[in-house]
Amino acid sequence: MSENKANQGALVRVDGVEKIFHRAAEEIHVLSELSLQVPAGEFLALMGPSGSGKSTLLNLIGGLDRPTKGTVTVAGDRIDALSDRALAAWRARHIGFVFQLYNLMPVLTAERNVELPLLLTPLSKAERRKHVETALAMVGLSHRAKHYPRTMSGGEQQRVGIARGIVTDPTLLLCDEPTGDLDRKAGDEILNLLQALNREHGKTIIMVTHDPHASARAARTVHLNKGQLTNEPVK
Numbered sequence: 001m002s003e004n005k006a007n008q009g010a011l012v013r014v015d016g017v018e019k020i021f022h023r024a025a026e027e028i029h030v031l032s033e034l035s036l037q038v039p040a041g042e043f044l045a046l047m048g049p050s051g052s053g054k055s056t057l058l059n060l061i062g063g064l065d066r067p068t069k070g071t072v073t074v075a076g077d078r079i080d081a082l083s084d085r086a087l088a089a090w091r092a093r094h095i096g097f098v099f100q101l102y103n104l105m106p107v108l109t110a111e112r113n114v115e116l117p118l119l120l121t122p123l124s125k126a127e128r129r130k131h132v133e134t135a136l137a138m139v140g141l142s143h144r145a146k147h148y149p150r151t152m153s154g155g156e157q158q159r160v161g162i163a164r165g166i167v168t169d170p171t172l173l174l175c176d177e178p179t180g181d182l183d184r185k186a187g188d189e190i191l192n193l194l195q196a197l198n199r200e201h202g203k204t205i206i207m208v209t210h211d212p213h214a215s216a217r218a219a220r221t222v223h224l225n226k227g228q229l230t231n232e233p234v235k
Helices: 054-061 084-094 110-120 125-138 154-166 184-201
Strands: 010-023 026-039 043-047 069-074 095-098 172-176 204-208 220-225 228-230
Touching (some): 026 054, 026 228, 043 054, 043 184, 110 154
Parallel strands (some): 043 220
Antiparallel strands (some): 220 228
């Protein structure tokens, strides 16, 4: 039996994690004995002040970084124990990322930006095209497939970013301040989309945000304070 199944269906399990960064001779303790479980199908908001370690925790769950101590298990795999090569393959299979600043390639059209994660898969060109069409349709941008980022609004660019994040049908969607660079109207449209992906398509989503308006859209909110999680807002 996999560790994931043994832990009552938790898709994400973080156990006793510490993360220490080194700056010259100084040790910076970002996360301390942190534990978290996220069941499959949950929409979780992770809040905390700047520098509290929210993005660090997201990067550990997404396999972009490794803990100094403790274990991270996602979809049944101990990702902190994987080799760099195995971890890269695991990310391509299981994780979709959505960033605050979109991170789109300006020289590529929307459809080509969305296709990028699929280039790491064995899918044929025709299969990649079908996946891209489906992802753009899900975010309501089929009509903008041939357009470049510079011709799109911030909200549209973030929709392209979300389409890129879901095009591989990932196990887990990780969103780092997805509305942080948008006005309220555009931000609400992105939050509506994330809710729809969660409720209608069953996507498990972890969203880092500093905005209570955004966190209210999630099914559950946890707060980071001094490297540890709490259910209470940080004052």
